[in-house]
Amino acid sequence: MNIGLFISESEKAISNIIDLQSLASDYKNLASVKIFNNLCSSTSIRAVQEEIKTKKLKGLVLAGESPLYYKKIRNGDLLLKTIHEAGINSNMVSFVNLKEQVAMPHRSDPSGATKKAKVLLDVGIEKLRFTHDVDTIGVTPKKSVAIIGTTIGGLFAANRLLERGYKVHFIDNVSLRDLGDYKTQAMPTLAYIKNHPEVTFHTETPTEIYGYAGNFRISLGDYSLRAGALIVAIENDLTYTEALYPLIRIERDDSGFFKPLISDTSTVETSNQGIFVIPYVKDTPLSYIIALSDSASTLADSLLSKKEIEHELFVSEVDEEVCGGCGTCIKTCIFHAAELDPIKKLSSTNIKRCVGCGNCVSACPTGARDQISAPTKYLISAIKILAQYQPSNNIKILYLACEGCGYPSLDYAGKMGVEYPTSVLPLSVRCAGRIDTQLILEAFREGFQGVVICKCKDDHCLNIVGNIDLDRRANLFRAVLKSRGITPERLRIFGVSECEGGSCVGSAVEFLDYLRNIGGKA
Amino acid sequence: MGKVNVATGHLQGCFGCHVAILDLHEDLIGLLESIEILRSPINDVKEIPEVQLGILDGSVTNTENRETAKKFREKADKILAFGTCACFGGIHGLRNLHPLNDVLKRAYTDTESTLDGKIPASKDIPEMLPHVHSLNQTIKVDYYLPGCPPTPTMIKKALTDILNNREPEIPTKNLCHECVREHHEMYIPKREFITENVTTLMELENIDPKKCFLEQGILCMGPATREGCDSRCVKGNTPCRGCMGPTPDALEQGAKMINALANILPAGGLMFMEDVVGVGYRYALPVSIYPHVKEKKTL
Numbered sequence: 001m002n003i004g005l006f007i008s009e010s011e012k013a014i015s016n017i018i019d020l021q022s023l024a025s026d027y028k029n030l031a032s033v034k035i036f037n038n039l040c041s042s043t044s045i046r047a048v049q050e051e052i053k054t055k056k057l058k059g060l061v062l063a064g065e066s067p068l069y070y071k072k073i074r075n076g077d078l079l080l081k082t083i084h085e086a087g088i089n090s091n092m093v094s095f096v097n098l099k100e101q102v103a104m105p106h107r108s109d110p111s112g113a114t115k116k117a118k119v120l121l122d123v124g125i126e127k128l129r130f131t132h133d134v135d136t137i138g139v140t141p142k143k144s145v146a147i148i149g150t151t152i153g154g155l156f157a158a159n160r161l162l163e164r165g166y167k168v169h170f171i172d173n174v175s176l177r178d179l180g181d182y183k184t185q186a187m188p189t190l191a192y193i194k195n196h197p198e199v200t201f202h203t204e205t206p207t208e209i210y211g212y213a214g215n216f217r218i219s220l221g222d223y224s225l226r227a228g229a230l231i232v233a234i235e236n237d238l239t240y241t242e243a244l245y246p247l248i249r250i251e252r253d254d255s256g257f258f259k260p261l262i263s264d265t266s267t268v269e270t271s272n273q274g275i276f277v278i279p280y281v282k283d284t285p286l287s288y289i290i291a292l293s294d295s296a297s298t299l300a301d302s303l304l305s306k307k308e309i310e311h312e313l314f315v316s317e318v319d320e321e322v323c324g325g326c327g328t329c330i331k332t333c334i335f336h337a338a339e340l341d342p343i344k345k346l347s348s349t350n351i352k353r354c355v356g357c358g359n360c361v362s363a364c365p366t367g368a369r370d371q372i373s374a375p376t377k378y379l380i381s382a383i384k385i386l387a388q389y390q391p392s393n394n395i396k397i398l399y400l401a402c403e404g405c406g407y408p409s410l411d412y413a414g415k416m417g418v419e420y421p422t423s424v425l426p427l428s429v430r431c432a433g434r435i436d437t438q439l440i441l442e443a444f445r446e447g448f449q450g451v452v453i454c455k456c457k458d459d460h461c462l463n464i465v466g467n468i469d470l471d472r473r474a475n476l477f478r479a480v481l482k483s484r485g486i487t488p489e490r491l492r493i494f495g496v497s498e499c500e501g502g503s504c505v506g507s508a509v510e511f512l513d514y515l516r517n518i519g520g521k522a
Numbered sequence: 523m524g525k526v527n528v529a530t531g532h533l534q535g536c537f538g539c540h541v542a543i544l545d546l547h548e549d550l551i552g553l554l555e556s557i558e559i560l561r562s563p564i565n566d567v568k569e570i571p572e573v574q575l576g577i578l579d580g581s582v583t584n585t586e587n588r589e590t591a592k593k594f595r596e597k598a599d600k601i602l603a604f605g606t607c608a609c610f611g612g613i614h615g616l617r618n619l620h621p622l623n624d625v626l627k628r629a630y631t632d633t634e635s636t637l638d639g640k641i642p643a644s645k646d647i648p649e650m651l652p653h654v655h656s657l658n659q660t661i662k663v664d665y666y667l668p669g670c671p672p673t674p675t676m677i678k679k680a681l682t683d684i685l686n687n688r689e690p691e692i693p694t695k696n697l698c699h700e701c702v703r704e705h706h707e708m709y710i711p712k713r714e715f716i717t718e719n720v721t722t723l724m725e726l727e728n729i730d731p732k733k734c735f736l737e738q739g740i741l742c743m744g745p746a747t748r749e750g751c752d753s754r755c756v757k758g759n760t761p762c763r764g765c766m767g768p769t770p771d772a773l774e775q776g777a778k779m780i781n782a783l784a785n786i787l788p789a790g791g792l793m794f795m796e797d798v799v800g801v802g803y804r805y806a807l808p809v810s811i812y813p814h815v816k817e818k819k820t821l
Contacts, residue, residue: 322771324699326745327708332785336711345699365746365782366696367771380773437777441811465713472784476792480776483619483799485816521818 002031003128004057005121006048008039008064010099017103019114026118030125031055039064040075045082052086059092059128063121066411067095072262089133090312091372096124100414101426105505112391112422119389119425123382130378137351138308141214143167145300146227148244150176150201152186152286153278153293154233158199159189160297166304167198169225171218173240175201182286209247210335210353213274214309217352229300232258233278233293246334246464248275249355254497268296271462274309276300314373315354316361323347323368329360334465357463358434362473374430380442382427387446391423395515397450398443399426399508400435404462406454408498413505420505421512424452432456433466437477440491444481449515450490454504457495467495487522490515526685527573529561530604531594533580533587533657535612539605540564540579542671549678556685574599575684579671581607581615581808582655586648595661602684606670608657610767611808613670615654616800618807618814622652653814654807665690669751670765670805676750694770697744697762701753705734708786715788735761736786741801746772746779765805774810776802 005027009015015035024033032055036044039062051057060083062070070076084090098117106113144167147154158168179186193199204220209230211217218225232248234240238256245252250270253259258277260267268276276296281288303309316329316337325345329338337353338360340346347369358371370376386398401407407428413420425448429435432455443451453470461467471493478488492511496504532540540563546553557575561567570576570590576598582588595601603609611618617625631639657663667680667690680690698705707716717739729735735742735756743764744756751766768775779802783792792798803810 319771321694322696322769324695324697324745324749324769326696326698326782327705328745328782328786330709330711331713331716333711334713338711340709342705342709345695362781363785365772365778366769367773367778368769370771376773437781438773438811441774441777444816445812469785472789473781475789476780476784476798477777479798480780480802483803483815484812485818486812 001059001128002055002057003059003061003125004032004034004051004055005030005061005063005125006039006051007033007035007098008062009035009037010064010103011038014064014098014103017107017110017113018098018117019110023114023117023121027121027125031057040070040073040079042075045075045079048079049082049086052083052088057088059094060088061094061096061121061124061128063096063098063117063124066097066100068408068411069099070095072265091131091134091314092128094124094127096120097411097426100411104414104417105419106422108419109422116389116422116425119386122385123427126381126385127374127378130375130381131372134372135313136310137313139212139214139311141304141306141309142226142228143304144169144227145229145231145304146171146216146218146225147231147233148172148206149233149235149237149240149278150174151233151235151278152179152182153235153289153296154231155186155189155193156290157231157233157278157293157297158193160294161300162193162196162198164297164301166301168193168196168200169218169227170199170201171204171206171220172234173203173205175203185286205243206247212309212311212352213303214306214311216274228274228304230275231278231296231300232275233296234258235280245459248272249462249464250275250277251462252460268292268299274303313351314356315349315351316356316358316369317372318347318349319368319370320346322366324366326365328363328365329369332360332363332469334359334463355463357431357466358429359431359463359466359469362434362436362469371430371434374434376436376438379427379429379439383439383442384446386425386427387443387448389422389425391421393423393516395449395512396423396425397452397508397511397515398448399424399452399454400439401426401428401454402432402434402456402466403428403430405456405460405496405498406432406504409454409496409500409504412499413502416502418502418505420509423512424505424508431463431466432461432470433463435470435473437473437480440477441480444484444486444490450492450511452508452511453491453493455493455495457497460497485522487518525556525558526575527571528557528559528575528577529570529573529594529598530559530563530577530579531561531570531590532563533578533590533608534583534614534654535580535605535607537563537579539607539671542605542674543677545674546678547674549674553678553681557681570594570597572597575602576600577602577604578657579604579608581611582651582657582660583614584648584650588651588660591657591661600664600684601657601661602665602667602680603657603663604667605672606668606765606767606805609666609668610806611654611656613805615806615808616803618653619799620815621817622650626650656809659808666692668692668748668766673752673754675752693748693750695749696769697747697749697751697753697756697766700749701734701744701756703734703756704732705737707737708734716786718788720787720792729759731759739787741783741787741792743775743779743801743804745782746775746802763804764802767806767809775806776810
């Protein structure tokens, strides 16, 4: 397979610390190695497209900014789309975070940073050896939107959508919320909505929401609705937020309210495609709420006016030669995405429900289930590669970071200028629930003195129970560590929120001190 | 076609696998028409002759085992790791959880019934290796047949395959696949644990012979264990202990079983069970990811 390695200097932020030229020279065996000043500039994007086509690349390693960065800026998104259109499957692109997780936090140790960058690049390339193309399905979007919350924001969004010919389903536990100060201003809109034939009101609490952008199914007690998109506008109703959270799984702020993925540049988008949020902001002027509801309705419209929405099936897959139908995955999956044929004794994945979190992959006692985005063999191999990094004092820790909070918090620490030793070696996993205890054993075997798992705080797991299941497994697993003469203190689990980078790194540094003090004892 | 020359040998174990060959009964007579057993512990020939097939049972735990295994490898065209100990290190592999010295002290001096015991040491007896090993950690192995011991049906099928130049096929699914017990709760997509309590084997006067053990709160290793043994234990109303080893996609049994159990049975109950580690690694510790106790270093 032709693999390309495209490295970003990030306007010198990376190249000032890491010796990218010497790094690049280590990968001459790859089909293409290129260094860009800024990978996301328009010139770079054109060059990337050209290079993929001429070198017939089928796999790509993007080394530079954090993978989260590409999602946050428009050109980043464009870069990924260009790569996709040039013929590289999304699952065959791997990201190596040289900026936030190497250059920034290790700026006082350029040679250590360069060596660490090398192992991280090796991990990035390794991923492409074990992953395969992810399948896609085309969804014909439903011309309807469910608006959760009969609030001022919800009403204005409904107004816009009705004007553009969409059906609107209002869902809330009251037929109309108290609009407070805005009652008078909302009058005409309210009258328009109430008399519109394409509007329905539902006061039942949703019991289940699943499906994808373009076609969600919302169960309301004994009946269900279909909607192409969801707009969540429940302001500061914490009780309702708690009830909805397990169903829609979008980010929440520290007060527990739903929030957009990035509050400054895309104010209503969430990590769940097709679900938009009109976030609660205290004491906002009406004009701002209207701006938000306009954004939400515009984005819903541009999504649903497509002929077809392509959906990538980053799901759990089953090795049918190995699955014996024990039912463990059925018990594990909170999304009811694991299904079992009791006659054939074979489990399968319901692609409409599976979110790809990988909890069933950890739970599967046979190893028959695997995660398309990060197969077990890749993770094991990545741990072996990371273990090759030799810090000067020989004490190193594996830092398993969940994509929900652990990984972003480590990025945040880098951005905030927090420095920490290069001996903290990060490996990103989809969710804490994906952490199979086999990985922890592998880390100790390969010579890590400690393992840190950085996960979402208790009720903030985007996959609802991933962090709970990790704790359950880790609690039982500690007996295994003890039996090997490894003190269970060498495994640490931290719950952080995204913006607590400093504290999670601080705990890791303190952990390194602890490991140095106990040395080889226990 | 002439007969295939075979030698069998015994390393560390209970001899049960050799006895299992005798359990072939009349089938053994049929088999002996195609093979000639030139050497075995049963006919007590000491030298290892040149053979087409060498069958070894037991694990490698001392210098004598290691030497025998190497000699077999020299003399045999193909080697069959016969039984769980040869395949995975077996039950005595659990001694890897302790440093060798502690094991010897416990066995020869510290046991409550021992008076003036001392650890035997003589150049006439083989030296214990620091850790127990599976056969393929010592020599190259061509074929595997797990089971403690393998059933006569499995033995007959494997030998027939080998005689026909086919690699003996071992099943790949877990024991639940061939288990005939009834499953209800395990198939229901609900996050609740399937029982309120975990029952230890001591409390088992009233096990339902038809119902899944896990659904009765009894720890059964079936989900993390390869099928193919005809679920003898389970049919005999005894939960699976895992002798067939892990399935091919799992890296090891112990950690995998813990991952699964955490979602099936109440963890609180499991933690207070006497020996989660002994249950999970009963037969395959030497081939697990972290196969022995870490050596303690002092600063």
